[in-house]
Amino acid sequence: MTLNDLAPLIPLMVIAVSSVIIMLGIAFYRSRAFSGLLTLAGIAVAFITLFGVQGTRQVTSLLILDDYALFYIGLILAASFVVALLSSDYLEGRRENIEEFYILLLLSTLGSSVLAASTHFVSFFIGLEILSVSLYALIAYTRNELNIEAGVKYLVLAAASSAFLLFGIALLYGETGTMEFSRMSSGISAQGINKGMLLTGFALVLTGVGFKLAVAPFHMWTPDVYEGAPAPVTAFVATVSKGGVFALLLRYFIQVDMHAYPSLFGAVAFIAVASMFAGNLLALLQKNIKRILAYSSIAHLGYLLVAFLAGGVMRVTAVTFYLVAYFITTLGAFGVVTMLSGKERDADAVEDYQGLFRHRPWLALIFSAMLFSLAGIPLTAGFIGKFYIVAAGAGSALWLLVIMLVINSAIGLYYYLRIIVVLYAQPGHSEVSAVSSLPLTGSLVLVLLTVLLLWLGVYPEPLIEMIHRMTMRF
């Protein structure tokens, strides 16, 4: 490792340094504005420095900064930026000492970015732990009963899942003698390998990753944590933490060539189908918006896995586009929840939204747009994303999975529309929707997200082009 190797790591370092500076700042003088602005500036600078990374740079055997990693880091940074904006107004008045929130936010962003760039089990695990440890605190941040319950649940279960992951890594290392993704396949083809051990290792890694992605049957923590965490943090858990892990999963299984193991393929297919059904069926009659969105994210990860299973060039395109669409919609939906939440509790009951259109037509329209996109209605990014997934699945003749996906889209439509119907119904008696005025930054963010959503739904070409270029050099 030389000084030259450090250059491509600048984006990651900017994030790390910002968090340290904020910590030092808080030690001497607490200022919400300072922490918040420095966080935003740090993320923005890191984002800009991403463009300075030229070509594909392998930094030791741990990290690689190629177009793929840069794209995902960019996506993660953008999402964190949105979360930071949303949370500044949300946290106000919910507890004292809200400055540390930003340190944790930056650290978990860093962890997720490391995941997107990692090519080695060590960086994988370190990234995952940086991400998770910060998340425990973030989830419990506003310290009401629900928060803490959610934080502790996440802590215990994430630690358990990390154990599975570590065991899996150990088995793989034991069989192949390497922790580098790229050298693993040559290690596998060597003679005298115990295939059972190898596959068990894969399965255990899948378990650990599956927990982070909240796919069935490792999904059960999701609704509790989503419901308990503060709304902006939920948005963060649903996007940033999953984005990094998914980027890693995709890179890992492409480099190890998952298609060489039909049974592993079968396991992922099982997880995909189980996630789609579990997510959609559990959301069906659910009355809590945050839980509905949690279940819906389980289902969406299931859809993503269908594209993941498809082979060929389409796979990366479909997955990446869908993930971008998913990021936008999820941030938007939780953004609306954040904006409407009162100080006592988050606006998470479906009744809170009854007749929202009457007194907050804009918010209702934005929420509808997000829900339409989640449901995959045309002219939204969600439709294009789903279309690509179906096309990718059909292109690889995964008919069973595609049929499951279509059935589940139909089921999903029910509960999305249920919320939309409520939005436009006669107003009920809810104190939440009577929040006096909406913060300006949050409103702007939501408008921007909606514009992006429709833009990608109507004119997806630039993004697709970008993804194509990225996959070329993959």
Place this chain on the structure above:
Amino acid sequence: MFSKHWMLIAPARCGAEMMELLWLIPAFPLAGFLALAVTGARMPKRLAAIIGTGSVGASAVVALFIGMHFISSPPQGHLSSQTLWTWIEIGEFRPSITFYLDPLSLVMTFVVTFVGFLIHLYSTEFMAEEEGYSRFFAYMNLFVCSMLILVLADNLLLLYLGWEGVGLCSYLLIGFWYKDHANGRAAMKAFIVTRVGDTSMAIGFILLYFNLGTLNIQEIMQRASQAWPVGSTFAVAAAALLLGGALGKSAQLPLQTWLPDAMAGPTPVSALIHAATMVTAGVYLIARTNVLFTLAPVVQEAVAVIGALTLLIAGFSALTQHDIKRVLAYSTISQIGYMFLALGVGAWSAALFHFMTHAFFKALLFLGAGAVILALDYEHNMFRMGGLRKELPLTFWTFLIGSASLSALPLVTAGFYSKDLILWYSLSSEDGSPWFWAAGMAGALLTSIYTFRMVFLIFFGAAKGRVSRKPGMTMKFPLLILAVLSIIGGFVELPRIPIFSEFVKTALPSAKTLHEGLLGEGMQQVIASGVSLIGVSIAYLLFLRAPLNVERFTSHPAGKALHRFWFSGWGFDWLYNKVFVGPFIWIARTNKDDFIDLIYGGMAWYGRFFHVALSLTQSGKVRWYAMGITIGAVITIGITVFL
């Protein structure tokens, strides 16, 4: 000064870049719609009017420039297309947002933007007192945008988008005064009836795509003429299915019943959507896909027969209406019948020509009728009008010009030239027949009778109502312009100086005439002129000189029955209620719990069941969740290792 300068250099310097502006034509109304929709009722009326009218005006100006350029230095092959972007790209399925300009779409674009602009201008005053002013303009702009997408579309998917878009706007605008439930029902009826046609058209599109493997209309036409011999099953099926769509949209037999009810919308809407533009979308569709219809002579024959029947049936119904707008509605159905007749006998350019002149004079008549209706405090019944020619002189004269054009009074009116062309081809074309010609002639007679019945009842005789409002400048101006167009619009295609059909011949094949000897073109013109003049005289005799004769006839039992029959539009509504709606509702009721329903009910039941079952797993207990992860790990290992 600036604009003049620009106009001078435009054709010279801009060259092909001019065509690059094509996208602006639908973009302006779209932007207008978005601006109006976003601000909603908060926008001041004046600004809403400026945005609503200005956006359509701007696209009219762009259309004018592009048109001038197109005519002065035609692009290669007399067509140009502009691809904006590809929506999605998956294998062969590559629908792009591409606009296609050829003489056919140019003419349509012209009419839509210009007539659209005049009607918007008119509406700024006509709708001034209404609630939902900016909503009105938002819908109208959206309509213009959709209509432009429809005529400029290069592929079936985009065309379908425009097609459904205009349908949606039509629905929204018919039900504009939604507080009256009757209006909502009329809107619903229009939507559902046209939907029958749309479904057929959509199936047709799918059939074309799957058999020819492309969405691009020009490629489809090319491949169809190579792949399918004349009269082959696929060609006939595709043409017939598209015809279904055209019948619904253009209110032709048997799907014509929605148009008279659609008059529930504001009058400018009727002028723009239900007279000048949208209802002629069917004509456009058939003209655009004329290759298919040539490949399916049976269907083309059917087009002619339907056109002839429709023009007669609607003509008789128009005779008996009281409501001024319903007269005009039946007249529209009848005139589109003429266009279908022209399409059916292969006189493509004649149909387009009649579309253009009809857009001018029918919009004029609707706008004139609107002025009258407004003047008499929303009185629609012609029998409560009368003697208005003194009170509303400008309205009277322009209405008279429009009526003359509709009745095709010889030589000076646009309608004469276009209708004459159709009548001539219905006789002389390869596919023509004396029967078509006779039907057209009878229709012409009916047309001039009901038209002048309307003129005499409204503007002559004793004054019955009090004029409370006179049209202002913004209403008079469009009337004047349209009146001028209703006269000179016909001069672009004179016998032996066929400028218009020369212009469109690259897009639409010219008609093949056969039996020249049966009746010379000059002779047929003389007969047609005579017929329309006779019609006017009959109207004069029956409705101005001796109205008692008519009353005596209608009070006779047989006359009364006939009157009622015609008045109700030949009882189609009654028939459909008995044959379709009734049984459909009966089937729906009795069959509520049938097998199909059981599947859906079962799905819902299972959905709920599994929801409840799965919800039990969400106990909120960490140890159970950890157990879940473990079980999941065991399953995953089980599948990976042992499968």
Place this chain on the structure above:
Amino acid sequence: MPTAFLPEEYLPIVIFMVIILAFGLGTLAVGIVLRLRRPYQEKLLPYESGNPPVGEPRYRFSVRFYIVAMLFVIFDVEAVFLYPWAIVFDQIGLYAFVEMMLFIAILVVGYVYAWKKEAFRWD
């Protein structure tokens, strides 16, 4: 594939595990079946060296213990990290020195933070 995963050499182990399991469960079962059950109050009390139990078993420790424990872990890891570094220091040179200084600097920031937030003050 099962044969590949479970080679025959492992079979004795499997049998051994089964026997252990059976023996453990079996003795418990025998005990349950055979023993007398005559519970009374003293018998049901937890055994605390013969004394009657006092207070709740789930006693809450002061949160300060946790803070101290956490701080200990953090700085302990630092120390653990320093040993191997010191051993190979002469081989890896200046570069590693700078890196370690950075690492310590970050820890110092944490230390300053903890100090300022009065994490070391007991009362």
